[in-house]
Amino acid sequence: MVxxxxxxxxxxxSILPALIAIFLWNAIYKNQNNxxxxxxxxxxxxxxxxxxxxxxxxxxxxxxxxxxxxxxxDLLRPMSYPAKTFWYEVGGRTWSTLISFPxxxxxxxxxxxxxxxxxNIFPWLFALLAFVISYVMxxxxxxxxxxxxxxxxxxxxxxxxxxxxxxxxxxxxxxLALMPGWIGDWLxxxxxxxxxxxxxxxxxxxxxxxxxxxxxxxxxxxTLSCIFFSWVWRKALDRYEVFEGK
Amino acid sequence: xxxxxETQKLTRVFRTYKKQEGVKGSLRGLFKRDYTEKKAAxxxxxxxxxxxxxxxxxxxxAGKTTTLKMLSGLLHASSGDARVLGYQPxxxxxxxxxxxxxxxxxxxxxxxxxPAIESFNLQRDIxxxxxxxxxxxxxxxxxxxxxxxxxxxxxxxxxxxxRMKCEMVAALLHQPKVLLLDEPxxxxxxxxxxxxxxxxxxxxxKYGATILLTSHYMDDVAALAQRTLVIxxxxxxxxxxxxxxxxxxxxxxxxxxxxxxxxxxxDLGVLGQVVENQEVQARIQVPRAAVAERAAALFxxxxxxxxxIEEPQLDxxxxxxxxxxxxxxxGNENKAVEGEKVTExxxxxx
Numbered sequence: 361m362v363x364x365x366x367x368x369x370x371x372x373x374s375i376l377p378a379l380i381a382i383f384l385w386n387a388i389y390k391n392q393n394n395x396x397x398x399x400x401x402x403x404x405x406x407x408x409x410x411x412x413x414x415x416x417x418x419x420x421x422x423x424x425x426x427x428x429x430x431x432x433x434d435l436l437r438p439m440s441y442p443a444k445t446f447w448y449e450v451g452g453r454t455w456s457t458l459i460s461f462p463x464x465x466x467x468x469x470x471x472x473x474x475x476x477x478x479x480n481i482f483p484w485l486f487a488l489l490a491f492v493i494s495y496v497m498x499x500x501x502x503x504x505x506x507x508x509x510x511x512x513x514x515x516x517x518x519x520x521x522x523x524x525x526x527x528x529x530x531x532x533x534x535x536l537a538l539m540p541g542w543i544g545d546w547l548x549x550x551x552x553x554x555x556x557x558x559x560x561x562x563x564x565x566x567x568x569x570x571x572x573x574x575x576x577x578x579x580x581x582x583t584l585s586c587i588f589f590s591w592v593w594r595k596a597l598d599r600y601e602v603f604e605g606k
Numbered sequence: 607x608x609x610x611x612e613t614q615k616l617t618r619v620f621r622t623y624k625k626q627e628g629v630k631g632s633l634r635g636l637f638k639r640d641y642t643e644k645k646a647a648x649x650x651x652x653x654x655x656x657x658x659x660x661x662x663x664x665x666x667x668a669g670k671t672t673t674l675k676m677l678s679g680l681l682h683a684s685s686g687d688a689r690v691l692g693y694q695p696x697x698x699x700x701x702x703x704x705x706x707x708x709x710x711x712x713x714x715x716x717x718x719x720x721p722a723i724e725s726f727n728l729q730r731d732i733x734x735x736x737x738x739x740x741x742x743x744x745x746x747x748x749x750x751x752x753x754x755x756x757x758x759x760x761x762x763x764x765x766x767x768x769r770m771k772c773e774m775v776a777a778l779l780h781q782p783k784v785l786l787l788d789e790p791x792x793x794x795x796x797x798x799x800x801x802x803x804x805x806x807x808x809x810x811x812k813y814g815a816t817i818l819l820t821s822h823y824m825d826d827v828a829a830l831a832q833r834t835l836v837i838x839x840x841x842x843x844x845x846x847x848x849x850x851x852x853x854x855x856x857x858x859x860x861x862x863x864x865x866x867x868x869x870x871x872x873d874l875g876v877l878g879q880v881v882e883n884q885e886v887q888a889r890i891q892v893p894r895a896a897v898a899e900r901a902a903a904l905f906x907x908x909x910x911x912x913x914x915i916e917e918p919q920l921d922x923x924x925x926x927x928x929x930x931x932x933x934x935x936x937g938n939e940n941k942a943v944e945g946e947k948v949t950e951x952x953x954x955x956x
Binding site for chain 2: 438
């Protein structure tokens with residue numbers, strides 16, 4: 361029962377950042393008589409908060425597995441540790457998505473006409489595809505980060521920095537469109553925009569050519585992050601000294 | 607009998623940062639770091655045949671666990687080679703991993719919050735054990751270890767002994783051919799230790815599994831091991847049977863005698879070294895080969911009421927062996943240092 365309440369509280373928390381952001385931006389635009397902006401911001405934050413909470417940060421569980429010796433147990437088994445870690449998180453996220461779905465439905469309904477959904481199926485499908493690619497890319501990036509624990513056994517500060525920086529630079533905290541022009545242009549070439557922003561922008565309506573361009577860049581970053589992870593994983597196995605615990 | 611575990615000059619070196627104490631040391635460490643290299647295992651040549659049970663002994667920090675970790679593939683060797691069942695362990699190929707098990711007394715592979723049976727089911731899937739075979743093996747293991755009442759209890763609620771039994775089951779469900787046991791009875795009570803020992807022995811006899819076990823409990827070694835490897839400071843210092851170990855490093859036995867009237871230590875001294883003399887009870891250390899002769903002499907010369915011949919405790923033998931090898935190690939280091947000093951004095955650069 362304790363675990364179930366824990367999951368419920370944790371899931372409820374996933375919509376709080378969206379609520380706070382929506383109320384804040386509504387307050388900012390309230391006196392400007394700009395319903396379009398309010399609709400944009402509301403839709404953006406409902407979808408972005410969903411993406412934000414679904415894109416897993418693998419560095420934390422990997423860090424704890426290394427510190428507590430669980431990695432050693434998994435390395436002794438005839439299975440791929442990266443695959444196991446990935447699918448374990450997919451299972452957990454799928455379950456939490458199912459549980460959180462009603463909360464997001466309520467949130468979307470509560471926003472009323474300010475939450476705008478696409479009027480055909482293709483943005484939904486393309487957004488979902490972009491989300492799946494971003495999920496896999498996030499795995500490679502954050503799992504590489506988590507493996508740094510093998511070299512530096514107090515990486516928490518660096519992980520938190522990555523958490524905040526990736527979300528800020530990826531548009532999960534503030535839409536990239538609201539960033540100063542040259543920053544926004546520069547951020548389009550970093551992987552973080554393709555972790556968080558791309559699925560949201562596709563959902564909110566993006567020209568098809570831009571969607572294709574977005575996928576091309578996203579797949580490029582996916583490939584690079586996969587290669588990087590493979591390299592880090594090989595080095596990690598060489599270096600791993602099997603900690604006996606904290 | 608084929609060789610199942612073979613190592614050639616197996617070496618593992620750990621490089622650790624040597625932090626100076628205090629704030630100054632911490633600040634200095636930001637700019638200049640001193641590292642030390644420790645050879646946890648050095649030039650190990652091991653051969654273990656199929657079906658053997660071998661005890662791997664050594665003091666804390668000797669390199670036992672490091673060696674087991676290399677043989678199971680957890681650690682890469684710094685140099686040298688190892689082959690277990692024909693595989694190089696640190697390549698961690700799945701066919702290799704399906705045939706070995708490493709059980710570490712201080713490590714838990716079971717899901718903490720779930721009943722043990724859930725972990726067993728997961729092991730079945732990971733190791734791809736056919737369902738029927740899994741059920742048969744599980745039933746057998748549960749019966750032998752008397753675990754039917756605990757398999758549906760969350761692991762975190764089990765006692766240490768119960769958890770250890772569950773760990774053994776989880777390790778053996780896939781019927782490994784090579785079993786690496788790192789202090790499997792550590793922290794267990796006497797009854798549980800006996801159960802685990804008996805279980806391991808039966809498993810070896812029934813399935814012909816090759817077992818390499820480390821333990822600080824000499825009862826484990828005496829009960830299970832056909833052969834012993836002794837390691838100290840990363841190096842192999844002895845390899846052979848327990849009987850040979852006893853003969854080589856314990857050349858004496860002890861005559862524990864009770865007299866009808868007190869006998870002086872000086873009088874007893876002609877028979878051997880008097881270890882203890884308390885009025886009518888004495889303990890005399892005599893050479894192994896001369897036990898019969900000295901015992902006969904004891905009966906002839908003194909009023910003996912009772913006599914027993916004691917083998918040295920295995921703990922004491924191992925302790926003496928470690929002490930000797932430590933002295934030899936220090937001696938070699940001192941020679942090396944003296945050699946450097948002589949070289950310096952002679953004006954020759956090292």
